[in-house]
Amino acid sequence: xxxxxxxxxxxxxxxxxxxxxxxxxxxxxxxxxxxxxxxxxxxxxxxxxxxxxxxxxxxxxxxxxxxxxxxxxxxxxxxxxxxxxxxxxxxxxxxxxxxxxxxxxxxxxxxxxxxxxxxxxxxxxxxxxxxxxxxxxxxxxxxxxxxxxxxxxxxxxxx
Amino acid sequence: xxxxxxxxxxxxxxxxxxxxxxxxxxxxxxxxxxxxxxxxxxxxxxxxxxxxxxxxxxxxxxxxxxxxxxxxxxxxxxxxxxxxxxxxxxxxxxxxxxxxxxxxxxxxxxxxxxxxxxxxxxxxxxxxxxxxxxxxxxxxxxxxxxxxxxxxxxxxxxxxxxxxxxxxxxxxxxxxxxxxxxxxxxxxxxxxxxxxxxxxxxxxxxxxxxxxxxxxxxxxxxxxxxxxxxxxxxxxxxxxxxxxxxxxxxxxxxxxxxxxxxxxxxxxxxxxxxxxx
Numbered sequence: 001x002x003x004x005x006x007x008x009x010x011x012x013x014x015x016x017x018x019x020x021x022x023x024x025x026x027x028x029x030x031x032x033x034x035x036x037x038x039x040x041x042x043x044x045x046x047x048x049x050x051x052x053x054x055x056x057x058x059x060x061x062x063x064x065x066x067x068x069x070x071x072x073x074x075x076x077x078x079x080x081x082x083x084x085x086x087x088x089x090x091x092x093x094x095x096x097x098x099x100x101x102x103x104x105x106x107x108x109x110x111x112x113x114x115x116x117x118x119x120x121x122x123x124x125x126x127x128x129x130x131x132x133x134x135x136x137x138x139x140x141x142x143x144x145x146x147x148x149x150x151x152x153x154x155x156x157x158x159x
Numbered sequence: 160x161x162x163x164x165x166x167x168x169x170x171x172x173x174x175x176x177x178x179x180x181x182x183x184x185x186x187x188x189x190x191x192x193x194x195x196x197x198x199x200x201x202x203x204x205x206x207x208x209x210x211x212x213x214x215x216x217x218x219x220x221x222x223x224x225x226x227x228x229x230x231x232x233x234x235x236x237x238x239x240x241x242x243x244x245x246x247x248x249x250x251x252x253x254x255x256x257x258x259x260x261x262x263x264x265x266x267x268x269x270x271x272x273x274x275x276x277x278x279x280x281x282x283x284x285x286x287x288x289x290x291x292x293x294x295x296x297x298x299x300x301x302x303x304x305x306x307x308x309x310x311x312x313x314x315x316x317x318x319x320x321x322x323x324x325x326x327x328x329x330x331x332x333x334x335x336x337x338x339x340x341x342x343x344x345x346x347x348x349x350x351x352x353x354x355x356x357x358x359x360x361x362x363x364x365x366x367x368x369x370x371x372x373x374x375x376x377x378x379x380x381x382x383x384x385x386x387x388x389x390x391x392x393x394x395x396x397x398x399x400x401x402x403x404x405x406x407x408x409x410x411x412x413x414x415x416x417x418x419x420x421x422x423x424x425x426x427x428x429x430x431x432x433x434x435x436x
Contacts, residue, residue, distance in 0.1 A: 006164075006166055007164035007165065007166065009167070025164065026164070026165060026166060026167035026213075027161040027163065027164055027165055027203075028161075029160070029161075029200065032160060048160075048204060049201050049204075050197060050200075050201060050260075050264050050267075053261075053263060056263060059266075062241075062266050063262075063263045063266065064263065064266055064267060065263055065264060065267070067200070068195075068196070068197050068200055068201070068264065068267050069196070069200075069267070070167070070193075070196065070200070070213075072167045072215075073169075073193075073196070073215055073217070112263060130262050131262050131263075133261050133262065133347065133348055134261040134262050134263035134264065135263075
């Protein structure tokens with residue numbers, strides 16, 4: 001980490017498997033840096049308060065709300081954004097089940113659900129509910145989202 | 160977006176963090192320890208909190224320790240609430256932690272942050288009050304161990320520059336019968352209307368409360384009333400409510416009268432379930 005001013009630093013972030021050097025304010029959130037410095041606009045600013053989940057990304061394979069993280073604290077961590085998922089089972093399921101309307105919450109839901117499927121490949125309804133309660137859909141597309149998520153988890157169980 | 164600027168430090172040890180705090184304080188930078196940082200970011204964005212230096216203490220080993228031996232369970236103040244749940248060393252603490260915020264937020268919220276934060280519910284402290292925990296606090300004079308009952312009065316009474324490092328709970332409490340009920344205004348997310356945690360030990364049921372007053376608490380007088388088995392349970396509950404230590408909250412989550420109604424019913428359920436009738 002190179003410090004060239006008191007409140008600015010240059011850090012190395014590992015995003016979607018690639019290393020990126022970025023110049024940031026130490027007060028910048030990860031969400032801001034991803035969108036404004038790296039052009040990764042998949043994570044969305046919703047509430048900016050950690051309530052809605054539209055900004056969800058993966059940090060070391062765990063879902064995190066990027067509006068609740070400083071970019072400075074993510075050095076040496078593996079950051080995964082929606083842009084880093086390539087035709088994952090969860091993305092296919094969301095398309096097949098039409099689990100989106102306006103699409104604003106979709107990247108956050110898919111990131112959280114994708115990581116849920118990695119931690120709990122055969123997750124029960126209670127675990128699905130617990131994890132996905134972290135995300136809000138104002139279009140109320142919850143039923144289709146639930147169907148999409150369950151199609152991936154329960155498919156894993158059948159295998 | 161946080162409109163004010165601050166310096167960011169990442170010390171490797173607790174003593175380094177404490178020394179850094181003193182140095183930055185002397186420079187007038189209003190330093191703050193930063194663990195999960197959720198309150199720093201949310202309150203900072205709203206301008207309700209200002210600092211010009213944050214000290215990220217997550218990397219210090221003691222802060223991340225979660226362990227148990229024959230006599231003690233050790234919880235680092237920097238352990239996240241989901242890590243507490245996953246390790247499940249102290250089931251009552253896991254249960255209380257699992258009801259805070261939502262799952263993704265709990266990947267960031269830490270035990271120390273929840274106990275020491277500005278938001279007054281501090282539900283993770285309830286099991287620690289019930290289990291007569293010990294707290295390791297680091298400060299300019301070194302690290303000292305305190306009983307939680309000597310240090311927690313409405314909030315953790317830390318002096319400027321002091322830092323909660325670890326919490327110790329006797330292992331015997333992990334196996335005791337317990338209950339933790341969080342009633343909200345509606346659904347399963349949001350701040351509590353009333354949270355009651357209970358632990359049964361040696362024939363006595365201990366209880367601790369959050370969401371009732373503007374601070375979490377455990378009351379010896381309330382426990383004495385509730386455990387007075389010669390009196391019918393409903394009468395004991397009615398009397399115990401007179402010992403609530405401050406006015407009951409009357410806010411957007413619910414009225415004071417409704418809270419009282421909920422408390423009575425929860426206590427009845429808890430004492431019936433844990434065999435305290």
